Amino acid sequence: MKRIVVVKLAPTPEQYEALKATLELCNAGANAVAQLAHTATDRRPFALQKQVYAHLKASGLSAQPAIRVIKKVADAYAARQANLTNGNYGPPGSKRYAKVVGKAIVFRKDAGQPFDDRCLSWRIDSSTVSIWTTAGRLRRLGFVCAPWQLKLLTARKGESDLIFRDGQFYLHATIDTDTPPPLIPADDLTGWLGVDLGIVNLAVTTTDDPTDLDARWSGGAVTARRKRNQTLRSALQRVATKSAKRKLKTRRRKETRYATDINHQLSKTLVAQAQRTGQGIAVEDLSGIRDRVRLAKAQRQQLHSWAFAQLRDQITYKAQAAGVPVQVVNPRNTSKTCHRCGHCNPASRPSQALFRCRGCGWSGHADHNAALNIAALGHHSYRAAQSTAPKAATPLILQRHSGEWVAAPPVVR
Incomplete structure (x- = not known):
């Protein structure tokens, strides 16, 4: 049984800048790989690695982060191809289909980046992690979470994703535990x-x-509240002043x-x-x-x-x-x-x-x-x-x- 545990990082100002620079460098490299993969006939990770690994290393990425960047690009193109095959972008030949196929995938400069156990290690007892960054290895980077999340982290397996959202850094850890047998036969x-x-x-x-x-x-109360939120968002968007934009920014993801x-x-x-x-x-x-x-x-x-x-x-x-x-x-x-x-x-x-x-x-x-x-x-x-x-x-x-x-x-x- 797989679950995702989200923990919030508590970096110092120096650690914060190092994490931000790391995401920007990883996504800059991902965009360079994506441009090459757009015209490549073989988009498998190993095929892309042969062409771009040396370039990523020269840009400042270490060996394992460079491999994760290449894998992220390959997975993005595989997901796009699956959506194209399933018709999620319209039938072949349509304008939307052609627009998606004709553009290379682009990653935001602060998009999430996966880290495996060679780049990121957890210290559950001290609530810290050790993570690779462009400024070197951060060995005592603290994180905060609930006690039940800390207990789940002991069963962590696989990659962890570094996410930057609303000015804060988070780690999304994959928890893989055995599904318990039903208590009721x-x-x-x-x-x-x-x-x-x-x-x-x-x-x-x-x-x-x-x-x-x-x-x-009943969905009545839920619908009424969501309509109020939608009305307020529309009103703030029409005003479009600086204070209105600040208000919109504070309310982002409120509906989610x-x-x-x-x-x-x-x-x-x-x-x-x-x-x-x-x-x-x-x-x-x-x-x-x-x-x-x-x-x-x-x-x-x-x-x-x-x-x-x-x-x-x-x-x-x-x-x-x-x-x-x-x-x-x-x-x-x-x-x-x-x-x-x-x-x-x-x-x-x-x-x-x-x-x-x-x-x-x-x-x-x-x-x-x-x-x-x-x-x-x-x-x-x-x-x-x-x-x-x-x-x-x-x-x-x-x-x-x-x-x-x-x-x-x-x-x-």
């Missing part, structure tokens, strides 16, 4: 807590009272911190509830939802700015740490299917909140109905994964039949 589960994610209601579970869902993690805090509160509550009731958690996978759905103009900003993937990841790692089984399921048709009879019809949802089945006539809150479907999917997916049946040649796909979720027949091609 499959046979002892009392059920599954289905979680339906949304905009009007951030999260609706199977245990929520359908008659009082507006009071449970707010969304992250809400997601932490929500995920912590859901995991505690599942742990208390002896249930597993079934949560829907909303990856790619921005490309799949079409919404009214008023809701697009809400959909595109809320961190659904972050919430799912927080639920997953917190549940794993607590020993609660988690299943991430495909949410397809869970909002259109009746949890009682299995009838699937888009017309069964005449409004956002109401679900009225066209098959059996059952009616109730639409999000609660979707949560019940997600819980059933999580149960069957978990059972299928725990079974000792021979491995299937294709992934298991579930469908509704006579009110039950069953395995769909194989597709004959």
Whole structure:
């Protein structure tokens, strides 16, 4: 189980200048490598190293930082190519696609830089690090973090990224720990807590009272606060005075911190509830939802700015740490299917909140109905994964039949 621990560095003025100069030199070298890689046919790290290693060494970088710079550029081009292949920049031949392909990747002068264990070593007992810089090795560079973060750092593995943000330096350390086995065996589960994610209601579970869902993690208060923030940002941008720009600078990332805090509160509550009731958690996978759905103009900003993937990841790692089984399921048709009879019809949802089945006539809150479907999917997916049946040649796909979720027949091609 991988996590990222963020610690804040506490450098002296001399150390601060050394760290800043190090980032600027590393990113200047990265831009030089990126220009060469833009026209190169082979962008693998070793191929680039043959051409630019001597130049990076001559610019003042030591051997291992130069290798990290080359790897950073190679990874950036690999990520860009993956986005191009997946169509995230439009189809080949489009203006946006051509614009991305025609420009070399550029790194900010204070962009983050990865350091491996040869360039950066941790002293957990004294809360210090030793890091390579252009001014030499800084051996007693202090950092501050919470006690639980300090405990996690003992399991640190791999690279650590030096990040400069809002005038402060941070280290992002990768923590790789073994996923603990579920504390609740499959046979002892009392059920599954289905979680339906949304905009009007951030999260609706199977245990929520359908008659009082507006009071449970309602998106109304969140939306109202975010609209106030957006209105204030727009007003300050229109004024464009020096004081207004200072105000905008102090409010930067405020929206991101707010969304992250809400997601932490929500995920912590859901995991505690599942742990208390002896249930597993079934949560829907909303990856790619921005490309799949079409919404009214008023809701697009809400959909595109809320961190659904972050919430799912927080639920997953917190549940794993607590020993609660988690299943991430495909949410397809869970909002259109009746949890009682299995009838699937888009017309069964005449409004956002109401679900009225066209098959059996059952009616109730639409999000609660979707949560019940997600819980059933999580149960069957978990059972299928725990079974000792021979491995299937294709992934298991579930469908509704006579009110039950069953395995769909194989597709004959």
